[in-house]
Amino acid sequence: xxxxxxxxxxxxxxxxxxxxxxxxxxxxxxxxxxxxxxxxxxxxxxxxxxxxxxxxxxxxxxxxxxxxxxxxxxxxxxxxxxxxxxxxxxxxxxxxxxxxxxxxxxxxxxxxxxxxxxxxxxxxxxxxxxxxxxxxxxxxxxxxxxxxxxxxxxxxxxxxxxxxxxxxxxxxxxxxxxxxxxxxxxxxxxxxxxxxxxxxxxxxxxxxxxxxxxxxxxxxxxxxxxxxxxxxxxxxxxxxxxxxxxxxxxxxxxxxxxxxxxxxxxxxxxxxxxxxxxxxxxxxxxxxxxxxxxxxxxxxxxxxxxxxxxxxxxxxxxxxxxxxxxxxxxx
Amino acid sequence: xxxxxxxxxxxxxxxxxxxxxxxxxxxxxxxxxxxxxxxxxxxxxxxxxxxxxxxxxxxxxxxxxxxxxxxxxxxxxxxxxxxxxxxxxxxxxxxxxxxxxxxxxxxxxxxxxxxxxxxxxxxxxxxxxxxxxxxxxxxxxxxxxxxxxxxxxxxxxxxxxxxxxxxxxxxxxxxxxxxxxxxxxxxxxxxxxxxxxxxxxxxxxxxxxxxxxxxxxxxxxxxxxxxxxxxxxxxxxxxxxxxxxxxxxxxxxxxxxxxxxxxxxxxxxxxxxxxxxxxxxxxxxxxxxxxxxxxxxxxxxxxxxxxxxxxxxxxxxxxxxxxxxxxxxxx
Numbered sequence: 290x291x292x293x294x295x296x297x298x299x300x301x302x303x304x305x306x307x308x309x310x311x312x313x314x315x316x317x318x319x320x321x322x323x324x325x326x327x328x329x330x331x332x333x334x335x336x337x338x339x340x341x342x343x344x345x346x347x348x349x350x351x352x353x354x355x356x357x358x359x360x361x362x363x364x365x366x367x368x369x370x371x372x373x374x375x376x377x378x379x380x381x382x383x384x385x386x387x388x389x390x391x392x393x394x395x396x397x398x399x400x401x402x403x404x405x406x407x408x409x410x411x412x413x414x415x416x417x418x419x420x421x422x423x424x425x426x427x428x429x430x431x432x433x434x435x436x437x438x439x440x441x442x443x444x445x446x447x448x449x450x451x452x453x454x455x456x457x458x459x460x461x462x463x464x465x466x467x468x469x470x471x472x473x474x475x476x477x478x479x480x481x482x483x484x485x486x487x488x489x490x491x492x493x494x495x496x497x498x499x500x501x502x503x504x505x506x507x508x509x510x511x512x513x514x515x516x517x518x519x520x521x522x523x524x525x526x527x528x529x530x531x532x533x534x535x536x537x538x539x540x541x542x543x544x545x546x547x548x549x550x551x552x553x554x555x556x557x558x559x560x561x562x563x564x565x566x567x568x569x570x571x572x573x574x575x576x577x578x579x580x581x582x583x584x585x586x587x588x589x590x591x592x593x594x595x596x597x598x599x600x601x602x603x604x605x606x607x608x609x610x611x612x613x614x615x616x617x618x619x620x
Numbered sequence: 621x622x623x624x625x626x627x628x629x630x631x632x633x634x635x636x637x638x639x640x641x642x643x644x645x646x647x648x649x650x651x652x653x654x655x656x657x658x659x660x661x662x663x664x665x666x667x668x669x670x671x672x673x674x675x676x677x678x679x680x681x682x683x684x685x686x687x688x689x690x691x692x693x694x695x696x697x698x699x700x701x702x703x704x705x706x707x708x709x710x711x712x713x714x715x716x717x718x719x720x721x722x723x724x725x726x727x728x729x730x731x732x733x734x735x736x737x738x739x740x741x742x743x744x745x746x747x748x749x750x751x752x753x754x755x756x757x758x759x760x761x762x763x764x765x766x767x768x769x770x771x772x773x774x775x776x777x778x779x780x781x782x783x784x785x786x787x788x789x790x791x792x793x794x795x796x797x798x799x800x801x802x803x804x805x806x807x808x809x810x811x812x813x814x815x816x817x818x819x820x821x822x823x824x825x826x827x828x829x830x831x832x833x834x835x836x837x838x839x840x841x842x843x844x845x846x847x848x849x850x851x852x853x854x855x856x857x858x859x860x861x862x863x864x865x866x867x868x869x870x871x872x873x874x875x876x877x878x879x880x881x882x883x884x885x886x887x888x889x890x891x892x893x894x895x896x897x898x899x900x901x902x903x904x905x906x907x908x909x910x911x912x913x914x915x916x917x918x919x920x921x922x923x924x925x926x927x928x929x930x931x932x933x934x935x936x937x938x939x940x941x942x943x944x945x946x947x948x949x950x951x
Binding site: 303586 | 627675918
C-alpha cells in the first residue's frame with residue numbers, strides 16, 4: 290500500500306489539519322471531526338448538516354460554505370461518523386430555525402443520524418432527515434437496505450442549501466431536498482479497486498480487462514462484471530440503467546460525470562462528451578453539468594453518472610451563488 | 621490498459637468535445653485543437669496563450685477564461701502542439717495589444733512556440749514568450765535542456781492573466797510572468813507510473829514499496845528512487861529540495877499541493893497539512909494556497925509541491941477575480 294499518509298490510524302485527523310490550514314473560511318474541530326463555516330451558526334436560517342465515512346472527498350467537507358452545507362462530520366474511511374459527532378455538528382450550526390440532516394442511504398449512517406436527531410430533539414432542536422437513495426444499480430447491497438445514496442447527494446446539498454440561504458423554513462427545505470433526490474438517479478462503473486488504509490489491501494479484485502458495472506462508492510458489488518468497453522458503449526450502459534428508472538427523453542437535465550478519485554480529468558470530459566451525445570439522440574437537453582471529482586472512492590478508477598430532471602425552480606436554485614472549497618460560483 | 625476512451629487515436633479530440641459540451645463560456649475548435657473564450661478577442665487587452673501536451677488537465681484548457689488565459693492549445697497526450705495550432709490560437713485572441721506565450725520548458729514546446737511567434741510576427745502580431753522552469757529536481761532531463769516547467773505555470777497564468785485583465789501592456793505582463801517564475805520552485809513525487817494511451821503500457825515501472833523523488837510531469841526520471849515513507853518525511857524531502865534553491869524562512873508564500881491525477885483528495889489535504897507544519901517551523905507564512913489537481917500526469921499517483929515567494933503586489937494579483945473551469949473566485 291503506497292499512500293500519502295503517516296499511518297492508517299491518523300488519516301482522517303491528519304487530513305482535517307490540512308483542510309483547516311487550506312480553508313480559513315472553515316472552522317475545523319479536528320479532535321471531534323466536525324467541519325463548520327468559520328462564521329458560525331446563521332441566526333434564523335435552516336442549517337444543513339451532512340456526513341458519512343471519509344474517503345469520498347470533496348464530499349462532504351468540501352461542500353461546507355455559503356449556499357450549501359453548514360456542517361459536515363466525517364467518520365473514519367468508509368465508516369459512519371458516530372451520533373456524538375452529528376449532534377455536535379447540529380448544535381454548532383443551529384440558528385433556531387431547525388436543522389436538515391442530509392443522509393446517504395447506508396445502514397450505519399441512517400441509524401446514527403437517527404440517534405443524533407433524537408438527541409438533538411431532546412435538547413429542543415428540530416431536526417428533519419432526508420435520505421438520498423439514487424443509485425439504480427442494485428436493490429439492497431452490502432451496508433444498505435434499499436438503494437444506495439450516491440451522486441444525488443451533491444445535488445441535494447447544493448439545491449436545498451440554496452433554498453435555506455434564501456430563508457425558507459425547514460419543511461420547505463426538506464421538501465426540495467426530497468424532490469431533488471426523487472428526480473435524480475445514478476450509476477457507477479469501476480475500472481479498478483481501492484485500498485482502505487486500515488485494510489491495507491484492495492477491497493476487491495478486478496482482472497486486467499474486467500470492469501464492474503454498478504459499483505458502489507465503497508467498492509460494494511454492482512450488477513455484473515463485464516469486459517472493458519469503449520467509452521461510447523459505457524455511456525450507453527450507464528444511461529440505459531438510469532433511463533430505465535427515470536424518463537430522460539425531452540427532459541431538461543442536470544448531469545454529473547463524476548470521477549471515482551483515480552480517473553484523469555481528460556477521461557471524465559471524454560465520458561461527458563459521450564453522455565451528451567447519447568442524451569441528445571434521445572431529445573434530452575443537458576442544461577447544467579458538473580464534470581470532475583465530487584464524490585469519490587479513494588483512488589478508485591472509474592466514473593459515476595448522476596442525472597437530475599430539472600424544473601425552472603430547481604435550475605434557479607442550482608444557479609444560486611455558492612462559495613465552498615469544491616463548488617464556487619456567482620458570488 | 622483500462623481507460624475511459626474510445627481508442628488511443630481519438631482521446632484528445634473526444635475529450636475536447638466534452639469540454640465544449642461542459643463549458644458554454646469556452647469556444648472549442650475540436651478539429652484544430654484550440655480552446656478560446658467564447659467572448660472572443662478582447663480589444664486592447666494583452667492576450668495570454670498557453671499550450672502543451674494533453675494529459676495534464678485541467679492545465680491548460682481549464683484555465684481559459686476571465687482573469688487568466690485567452691487561449692490554450694493541447695497537443696496529443698504528452699506531445700507538443702504544433703506551431704499551426706499556436707498560431708491559430710494567437711490570431712484568434714489577438715486584441716491588438718500583443719500576445720504573451722506562456723511556455724513550459726520542454727524542447728518541443730519551446731521550439732514550436734518560437735516558430736509560432738515568428739509566424740505571428742510575420743502577420744504583424746507582437747508576441748513575447750515567457751518560459752517556466754521551476755522544477756528543481758534535475759538540470760536537463762528527458763525532453764528538456766535546463767529545468768523543467770511544472771506547477772509554477774499555474775501561478776504564472778493566474779497572476780499575469782490578472783495583470784493583463786487590468787489593462788497593463790505586454791512588457792509589464794511579460795515582466796510579472798517572469799517574476800512569478802523566478803520566485804517559484806517545484807518538486808514532484810510519484811507513487812505510481814501512468815499509461816500513455818498510444819503506448820498502452822506504463823511509462824516506467826516502480827516496485828511495490830518504491831517511489832520516485834523528483835518525478836517529471838511526463839514520467840521523466842527524477843533524482844532517485846527511494847523506499848516509500850510517511851507523509852511527514854515526504855513533505856520534508858520536497859521542502860528541502862525546494863528550499864535549497866529558494867529562501868523559505870520568514871517568507872510569505874503561495875503553496876500548491878498538486879495531485880498527479882490518481883491521488884485521492886484526502887491524501888492531498890493530508891500532505892498540505894504536513895507541508896504547512898514544516899513551513900511554520902521555518903517561520904514561513906502560507907498566506908495563499910491551492911490543494912487539488914491542477915497540473916496532472918494522467919492517472920499517476922503522487923503529488924507535486926510548488927512554492928512561490930509572494931510580494932504584496934503578487935498577492936493582490938493572485939486574489940483578483942478569475943472565472944475559468946478550474947479556478948474561479950471573486951467574480
